[in-house]
Each structure stands twice: as structure tokens, then as C-alpha cells.
Amino acid sequence: MKYDYKAVEAKWQKVWEDEKTFHVEIDHKKPKFYALVEFPYPSGAGLHVGHPRSYTALDVVSRKRRQNGYNVLYPMGWDAFGLPTENFAMKNHIHPAIVTKKNVDHFREQLKALGFSFDWDREINTTDPEYYKWTQWIFLQLYKHGLAYKKEMNVNWCTGCKCVLANEEVVNGVCERCGSEVVHKVKSQWMLKITAYADKLIDGLDGLDYIERVATQQKNWIGRSHGAEVNFGTTAGDTLTVYTTRCDTLFGATYMVVSPEHAMVKEWLEKGLLKNADAVTAYQAEAARKSDFERSELNKEKTGVKLEGVMGINPVNDKQIPIFISDYVLSTYGTGAIMAVPAHDTRDWEFAKKFGLPIIEVVKGNTESNLDEAAFTDVATGTLVNSGFLDGLSVTDAKKKMIEWLEANGKGCDKVNYKLRDWVFSRQRYWGEPIPMVKCEKCGWQPLPESSLPLTLPDITDFEPGPDGESPLARHTDWVKTTCPCCGGPATRETDTMPQWAGSSWYFLRYMDPHCKDALASKEALEYWSPVDWYNGGMEHTTLHLLYSRFWHKFLYDIGVVPTAEPYQKRTAHGMILGLNPHSFVNLPADEQEKLLKEYGSQKAAEKALEEKYGEMARHPIVKMSKSLGNVINPDEVVDQYGADTMRLYEMFMGDFEQAAPWQTSAIAGCNRFLDRVWALSDKLVEGEGYRPAIETLMHQTIKKVGADIEGLKMNTAIAQLMTLVNALYDNGGATKAELETVVQLLNPFAPHMTEELWEKLGHSHNEQLAYYPWPQYEEAKCVESTVEIAVQVNGKVKARLKVAADIDAAAAIAAAKADPAVAAALEGKQVVKEIYVKGRLVNLAVK
Known part of the structure; x- marks a missing residue:
């Protein structure tokens, strides 16, 4: 009988929903397993085939773990605040709440159609006031513990979204959301002091089961380094403090560079000490138009302006050295000032060569140095030369002796530094969590009483930001005007809202007890389910969401709210699913290729023309799926044509889970044929009890390999092993009932609908659904x-x-x-x- 996937999938999805098959409660009789995937932003476009790759992988693991006897929590929800919805609402004059509900309903329908074993009773939504009440509560705790503060600062300003972005949201100088240019502005912002947790965020990685590239990205982003702060005098009588990891090279410091925004530059301008003030202010204005990424790009041409009128004084030899401003020095890193040692730093060498500055070698390596080339730079080993009391010492010993000298002479000290900056937490928009703070002229900033939470968004119809980028909430005075919770006098609400990262920084905790009224989750639920046992997400979130959520969780642990110091015990990451690039020559229809060849004379010339029109991306035949490129594959269409099980199987079979993989529609049919072959085995049952001798070893080998490969996220090789087994069964005339039952059990996590139907067809009662049926066991001796x-x-x-x-x-x-x-x-x-x-x-x- 031909397999009717539409009927079978509809049947089992209804059974799972009606019977709440995957609903879970606390059960101390079973070991718990909390599997988590990053909850999606419900865009109007719906899911594309890239989304289910992560969900399917953890669903496979979750289904197997249930059959292994675990009490499995596998939840789903919606990260639903954010600018895209607000922008859509502005463009189409629809309230963001209406847009969000419609998008969520569509996403939920798509996910259910794929047969994921989510506990839908635990569904959460970050825009639900009963949810963001606790987001606001966490903010208040951060404020009360000195970790949330207001500050005038230089911020990244998206010219498209008209709001402030965190450094992590600026990619290649543009907004990661809308692609618009990002410039610098000075604005008053709420900040979260994530830097107070820098050491805990690095040290906490020890003992966790994070794949190496995830842990490495976390450490690199925090950027902990050990060095020294050194105080340089100036001819203006001021002190310029620099941070350096190479204090051993101080005798080779021949000039200094400060950021264009450095407070000392402003002071010297105001005092009239700079003879070239016009050139300095012009350069400051030019630097303000660049993002931090553009300014710190190593390969860009070095630019700068010498400060005429003020010189620096090297503390180790009292020599006067010039001071420059240059945009490659950032005010947000270190002290905003550096000492330049061009003999041993490539960037400093390039700058010195351009401006004709002295280059003094102070570390002699194993090869001859050439001061006209950069080949000798970045010497980390060797012997100190031209360095007074350090001559003849190794780099390690010279660092130690220099720090002792600096401290003894009051000119510096040992210092640990971080690249991590405090988190810019304000957003000038409507569709986000209101920040529960009010400003009173008498009392200053005051937190709302916890009993008044949630502070809900007012129901407005105009979502456009103000001319200076202020939040649309600022225009709604009825909502803005309030009373001070401290003195009872007039006060105004904060009109900025929280970033989208706020709701996703603790959502995994709410899943543990989503209907709790008295806390973000009950103590019992937190103690039972914590920590998340296995979290899978994209690599693009390892320096954003992952860092932020670990920070919030560590803070909640420190104040006694959660029972574990880390939120996630295991973190894996999946590769993206890529699509065909419609602007690449090789992917164009034959008639268009022929037309371009006639027009440009050769494929090489045609490809160059495409690159000029569409940018460097035109070189790549396979690229990231995006709506703008029109290369997005809708999973609904795949499910309609082949069924959800085929879709799931193909997503797991298409390649190494951690690597990017191109979507190939032609390959889906192969997975579909495999499922048809398994289905047909039920009509080819042969006589016999248990496993036949000819097939027994392969059966045990397959049980062992599929189980191990699922736990190792090697889904493609697990499926390949199942294909080998099925081929062997056909070579042996079919399968016994026991053999087919084992095949069905092993295939169930990948193709749950068809296998549940086959299981029932093999005579198992409704009370013996595969979802909780014990996973098959192998004998090691029989694997040989x-x-x-x-x-x-x-x-x-x-x-x-x-x-x-x-x-x-x-x-x-x-x-x-x-x-x-x-x-x-x-x-x-x-x-x-x-x-x-x-x-x-x-x-x-x-x-x-």
C-alpha cells in the first residue's frame, strides 16, 4: 500500500496535540533533560528552510532521550519585540501587536506541520505583559545593585532605524538589521554594567561543554589581557594614561596617539593650546562619521593629525614625543590613548613611515632587523636592547622589571584590561519593553515600585521616531507624565524602550514555569530544570545573545534567584543553509547567460559586469538565503510536495551539522525514496523470530552507531547507516517483524509521523506509542x-x-x-x- 504522507502526518499531529503527548511536568523519578533552541523572531515572511535545521536536530535528540527514559523539556516561544515589526507597522499603518499576533500564528502553524515535539503548553511571547513584567523586574534588580545607570555617551546611531545600536549590532559599519550606515552621536543612554562580570564570563566557561569555536568567540569578544597602565606627562602639564601589554618596549615609544574624542583634546582646544585647531576639529568631525569597525580595520590607510602645541613626555627617559589624533584609536577601548612603538607593531610602523617618525628597535630577535621593512615587527620573544636598565633581559623578565619600576616611581601600575564595553541598553522606539524608571526634578531617576509592574505600552497609532531620534513615546504626554514614587511630586517616564536582547536574555528560565504569577519561575521549577542541558543556536549569536544571557543569569545567581551560576551546560551551533545566488553567472537561466556572453564576449567579462552591478557577492554561486535575493525556500512547499518527514530527514542528511550546506531541491527526492522503501518493508515481512544470523551483526552495529551519532549531532552518518541497513534487509528478501521494529524505532526521531504509523501497523497498541517506547539496546559482542x-x-x-x-x-x-x-x-x-x-x-x- 502506497504511503499517504498527508493523511498520516495530519493524523499524528492531531494525536500529539489532543493527547498532549509532549507535555511535561516535574518528575523526580526520572532524570531531567532540558533541550533548548533559540526562539525565533516571528517575521512576516514566515519560516524558511534554514530555521528548522536547529529545531529538527534538537527534536531528534529530545525524542531519543524520551525513549532513553528522560523527562524531557523541549519548549518553544517567540522573540517578538523588535524594529522590523515596528517598521512594518509604520509603513502599513497597522499596530505592531496585530502584526505580531498574525506572524506568531503563522510560525506556530508551520512548526506544528513539521512535527516538532515541543511542549506547546509552555509557549511564551516576549511582548506579553505577563512576560515582560519580569524582564522589567530584572532591570530593576540590576539598577538597585548598581549595574544599570544613565550616561551621556558617544553611541552608534543607525541612520535608517533612527535608534542607538550596541557595538555588537554594527556589522561592517552598517546596521545588522536594516543595512543602513551607522554614525556616532552623543546621547543619554541607559547602560548595563556587563564589564563588572567580564572575569566571571570568561572563567565560567571552564567546565562547560561548549564547542571550541563558541567558547573562543566569547573569550575573544571579552578580550581580557594583562598589561600595565603607564602615565605619560605632557608639556601642557597634564597626564596622559595609556594601557599597554608591552611595557617592556617603553624605551621604543617615539610618539603617542589619542582618540579624536579624547577629553584632553577637547580641553586643549578650549584652552587655545593647539596651534592647528581647525585641522584638529575637522578631523574629529570626519572620525565621528565612521563606525568603530571602520576605524579599527587593520588594512585601512592610516590617517591622523599631529597636535601642534602639546608634546608628550616618555616617563622612562623624559624625552618629548609628538602626540597625534587618529581614528584607529577608540575612546571606548583602554584609556583612549596609546604609546606607539613602531619598531615592534605593524600598525605603528605604518603610521610612523607615513608621518616620518623615529623607529627605535628595543627587542632583538633571532634574525637581523630591517627598520625599513615591517618583517621584524611584533617581536614577542628575544632580548631587550637600547632600553637602559632593561638591556639584556628577556621580554618576560623585562615586563616584570618595568612594572616594578613604574610602581616604584609612581608612573604606572599592573593592569588587567578588557575589550568588552558596557551594554548600551536604550532604544528610541515604541515596540519594546518600557524601561520602568521615572525622572523627578527633586529626586532624580527613580525606579517604579515592583508592585506596579508591568508598566505596559500605551496604545498609540504613530510609531515614527522624532526628528532628533527620540522615541515616539515622548509625544504621548498622558503616558509620560506621572508622579514620583519617592516624593509624590510630578515626574516623567523614561520614553526609551529596551533592546530586543532584553527578552531573550532570560526566556529559558520562563519556560521552566511559564504561568507562574509570583516570580519569573518558581523555586521548585528552577531547581529541577536548571541548567539547560543542551542549547543549540547560530554562531551569529555567540557575541550577542549568548554573552548577554550569561551575564543576566550570573547576576540572578549572585542575588539568589537561580540555583546555578551558568545557564547552559552544553552549547552547540549549526551551519547555515545556503541558497543559490540569482546574481551569479552560473545560476542564471541559459538564455540569460547566452545574452550576457553575446554582450560582453566572454564569461569572465560577463561575471565582471555582474560584480559591478551587484557587488562582490556576485562572485559566489552559493550565498546566505535572504528575502531580498529571492532565494528563500519556503518549507510549506517542501512539506506539501514530499511531507514533513522527508523535509526533516533531508535537513539532517544534507551534510555536517556544524557546517554551512547548500539547499539542493533535487536531493530531497532521494530522502523521499528512502522513506518509501522503509514503508514498503512492512509489506515484505518474512518468517522468523528476532534478528536473523545474516543480519544480526549489522542490526547491533546500527543500533550502536545511530544512538552515538544522534548524541554527537552526526545526523547525516546516522541516516547513512540506516540506509545501509535497509539495503541489507532488501538484499535478504525483506525484514522480520523484529528487524523492522528496530528500524522503525531508530528512524522515529527523524521521521516521527511515518514511524508511529508503521509501529501501529506492526500491531502495537495506542498505549505503546513510539514517543516513549524504550530505545533499542545493542550487545557490544554482537557488533563485531x-x-x-x-x-x-x-x-x-x-x-x-x-x-x-x-x-x-x-x-x-x-x-x-x-x-x-x-x-x-x-x-x-x-x-x-x-x-x-x-x-x-x-x-x-x-x-x-
Whole structure:
């Protein structure tokens, strides 16, 4: 009977929903397993085939763990605040809440159609006031503990979204959301002091099961380094403090560079000390138009302006050295000032060469130095030279002695520094969590009482930001005007809202107890489910969401709200699913290719024309899926044509889970044929009990491999092993009931609808659904082949292939080889001079 996937999938999805098959409660009799995937932003476009890759992988793991006897929590919800919805609302004059509900309903329908084993009773939505009440509560705790503060600062300003962005939201100088240019502005912002947790965020990674590239990105983003703060004097009588990891090279510091925004530059301008003030202010204005990424790009041309009128003073030799402003020095890193040692730093060397500055070698390496080339730079080992009291010391010893000297002379100290900056938390928009703070002229900033939460958004219809980028909430005075919770006098509400990252920084905790009224989750639920056992997400979130959520969780742990210091015990990451680039020459329809060839004369010239039109991306045939490129594949269409199980199977079979993989519609049919072959086995049952001898070893090997591969996220090789087993069953005339049952059990996490139907067809009652049926067991001894095939070579040429016992000894293997008729014929009349047996592989006989 042909497999009717539409009927079967609809049947089992209804069973799971009606019977709440995957609903879970606290059960101390079972070991718990909390599997988590990053909850999606419900855009109007709906899911594309990239989204289910993560969800399917953790669903496979969750289904297997249930059958292993675990109490599995596998939840889903919606990260639903954000600018895209607000922008859509502005463009189409629809309230963001209406847009969000419609998008969420669509996403939920799509996810249910794919048969994921989510506990839908735990569904959460960050825009629900009963949810963001606790987001606001966490903010208030941060404020009360000195970790939330207001500050005038230079911020990243998106010219498209008209709001402030965190450094992490600026990618290649543009907004990661809308792609618009990002410039710098000075604005008053709420900040979260994530830097107070820098050490805990690095040290906490020890003992966690994070894949190496995730842990490395976390450490690199925090950027902890050990060095020294050094105080340089100036001819203006001020002190410029620099941070350096190479205080051993101080004798080689021949100039200084400060950021264009440095407070000392402003002070010197105001005092009229700078003779070239016009050039300085012009350069400051130019730097303000660049993002931090553009300014710190290593390969860009070095620019700067010398400060005429003020010189720096090197503390180790009292020599006067010039001071420059340059945009490659950032006010937000270190002290905003650096000492430049051009003999041992590539960037400093390039700057010194451009501006004709001295280059003094102070570390002698193992090779000859050449001051006209950069080949000698970045010397981390060697011996100090031209360095006074440091001469002859190693770099390590010189660092130690220099720090001792600086501290003894009051000119510096040992210092640990971080690249991590405090989190810019304000957003000038409507569709976000209101910040529960009010400003009173008498009392200053005051937190709302916790009893008044949630502070809900007013129902407005105009969502456009103000001319200076202020939040649309600022225009709604009825909402803005309030009373001070401290003195009862007039006050105004904060009109900025929280970033989208706020709701996603603790959502995994709410899943543990989503309907709790008295806390973000009950103590019992937190103690039972914490921590998340396995979290999978995209690599693009390892320096954003992952860092922020670990910070919030560590803070909640420190104040006694949660029972574990870390939120996630295991973190894996999936590769993106890529699509065909419609602007690449090789992907164009044949008639368009022919037209371009006629127009430009060659494929190379045509490709260059495409690159000029569409940018560097045109070079790549396979790119990230995006709506703008029109290369997004809708999973609904795949499910309609092939079924959800085929879709799930293909997403797991398409390649290494951690690597990016191109979507190939033509390959889906192969997965569909495999499922049809498994279904057809139910009509080819053969007589016999248990596993037949001819198939027994492969059965046990497959049980072992599929189980191990699922736990290792090697889904593609697990499926390949199942395909090998099914082929072997067909080669042996079909399957016994026991053999097919095992195949169905092993395939169930990948293709749950079809396998539940086959399980029922094999005679199992409704109370024996595969969802909780025990996972099949293997015997290690039966995973070893009882016989192996060996090749028999005579003078290196294969003469026969023999089946022998797997544990056969060399003498018996050689005797069996010589007894084979073909081998005997090859040996006739010849003398055997050498006999070799390679266990389990071959017999080689040398004759003359």
C-alpha cells in the first residue's frame, strides 16, 4: 500500500496535540533533560528552510532521550519585540501587536506541520505583559545593585532605524538589521554594567561543554589581557594614561596617539593650546562619521593629525614625543590613548613611515632587523636592547622589571584590561519593553515600585521616531507624565524602550514555569530544570545573545534567584543553509547567460559586469538565503510536495551539522525514496523470530552507531547507516517483524509521523506509542563481525577473496588461502618465499 504522507502526518499531529503527548511536568523519578533552541523572531515572511535545521536536530535528540527514559523539556516561544515589526507597522499603518499576533500564528502553524515535539503548553511571547513584567523586574534588580545607570555617551546611531545600536549590532559599519550606515552621536543612554562580570564570563566557561569555536568567540569578544597602565606627562602639564601589554618596549615609544574624542583634546582646544585647531576639529568631525569597525580595520590607510602645541613626555627617559589624533584609536577601548612603538607593531610602523617618525628597535630577535621593512615587527620573544636598565633581559623578565619600576616611581601600575564595553541598553522606539524608571526634578531617576509592574505600552497609532531620534513615546504626554514614587511630586517616564536582547536574555528560565504569577519561575521549577542541558543556536549569536544571557543569569545567581551560576551546560551551533545566488553567472537561466556572453564576449567579462552591478557577492554561486535575493525556500512547499518527514530527514542528511550546506531541491527526492522503501518493508515481512544470523551483526552495529551519532549531532552518518541497513534487509528478501521494529524505532526521531504509523501497523497498541517506547539496546559482542572477507594476493595481484572467521589466526588464514583453487593454480610449480597475513584484510604470498 502506497504511503499517504498527508493523511498520516495530519493524523499524528492531531494525536500529539489532543493527547498532549509532549507535555511535561516535574518528575523526580526520572532524570531531567532540558533541550533548548533559540526562539525565533516571528517575521512576516514566515519560516524558511534554514530555521528548522536547529529545531529538527534538537527534536531528534529530545525524542531519543524520551525513549532513553528522560523527562524531557523541549519548549518553544517567540522573540517578538523588535524594529522590523515596528517598521512594518509604520509603513502599513497597522499596530505592531496585530502584526505580531498574525506572524506568531503563522510560525506556530508551520512548526506544528513539521512535527516538532515541543511542549506547546509552555509557549511564551516576549511582548506579553505577563512576560515582560519580569524582564522589567530584572532591570530593576540590576539598577538597585548598581549595574544599570544613565550616561551621556558617544553611541552608534543607525541612520535608517533612527535608534542607538550596541557595538555588537554594527556589522561592517552598517546596521545588522536594516543595512543602513551607522554614525556616532552623543546621547543619554541607559547602560548595563556587563564589564563588572567580564572575569566571571570568561572563567565560567571552564567546565562547560561548549564547542571550541563558541567558547573562543566569547573569550575573544571579552578580550581580557594583562598589561600595565603607564602615565605619560605632557608639556601642557597634564597626564596622559595609556594601557599597554608591552611595557617592556617603553624605551621604543617615539610618539603617542589619542582618540579624536579624547577629553584632553577637547580641553586643549578650549584652552587655545593647539596651534592647528581647525585641522584638529575637522578631523574629529570626519572620525565621528565612521563606525568603530571602520576605524579599527587593520588594512585601512592610516590617517591622523599631529597636535601642534602639546608634546608628550616618555616617563622612562623624559624625552618629548609628538602626540597625534587618529581614528584607529577608540575612546571606548583602554584609556583612549596609546604609546606607539613602531619598531615592534605593524600598525605603528605604518603610521610612523607615513608621518616620518623615529623607529627605535628595543627587542632583538633571532634574525637581523630591517627598520625599513615591517618583517621584524611584533617581536614577542628575544632580548631587550637600547632600553637602559632593561638591556639584556628577556621580554618576560623585562615586563616584570618595568612594572616594578613604574610602581616604584609612581608612573604606572599592573593592569588587567578588557575589550568588552558596557551594554548600551536604550532604544528610541515604541515596540519594546518600557524601561520602568521615572525622572523627578527633586529626586532624580527613580525606579517604579515592583508592585506596579508591568508598566505596559500605551496604545498609540504613530510609531515614527522624532526628528532628533527620540522615541515616539515622548509625544504621548498622558503616558509620560506621572508622579514620583519617592516624593509624590510630578515626574516623567523614561520614553526609551529596551533592546530586543532584553527578552531573550532570560526566556529559558520562563519556560521552566511559564504561568507562574509570583516570580519569573518558581523555586521548585528552577531547581529541577536548571541548567539547560543542551542549547543549540547560530554562531551569529555567540557575541550577542549568548554573552548577554550569561551575564543576566550570573547576576540572578549572585542575588539568589537561580540555583546555578551558568545557564547552559552544553552549547552547540549549526551551519547555515545556503541558497543559490540569482546574481551569479552560473545560476542564471541559459538564455540569460547566452545574452550576457553575446554582450560582453566572454564569461569572465560577463561575471565582471555582474560584480559591478551587484557587488562582490556576485562572485559566489552559493550565498546566505535572504528575502531580498529571492532565494528563500519556503518549507510549506517542501512539506506539501514530499511531507514533513522527508523535509526533516533531508535537513539532517544534507551534510555536517556544524557546517554551512547548500539547499539542493533535487536531493530531497532521494530522502523521499528512502522513506518509501522503509514503508514498503512492512509489506515484505518474512518468517522468523528476532534478528536473523545474516543480519544480526549489522542490526547491533546500527543500533550502536545511530544512538552515538544522534548524541554527537552526526545526523547525516546516522541516516547513512540506516540506509545501509535497509539495503541489507532488501538484499535478504525483506525484514522480520523484529528487524523492522528496530528500524522503525531508530528512524522515529527523524521521521516521527511515518514511524508511529508503521509501529501501529506492526500491531502495537495506542498505549505503546513510539514517543516513549524504550530505545533499542545493542550487545557490544554482537557488533563485531563473526566473519570477514579477506583478499588473497600472489606477488601483489589479487587472485581470490575469501570469507573467514573474524578471529582466524595467521596460520589458518594462510592455509585457507593456499587451498583456494584459483590461488593453488597460481602457486603451481612455484616456490613460496614469503607469507604475510594482515588481520582481517589480506593474505599476501610472494613466489619465485
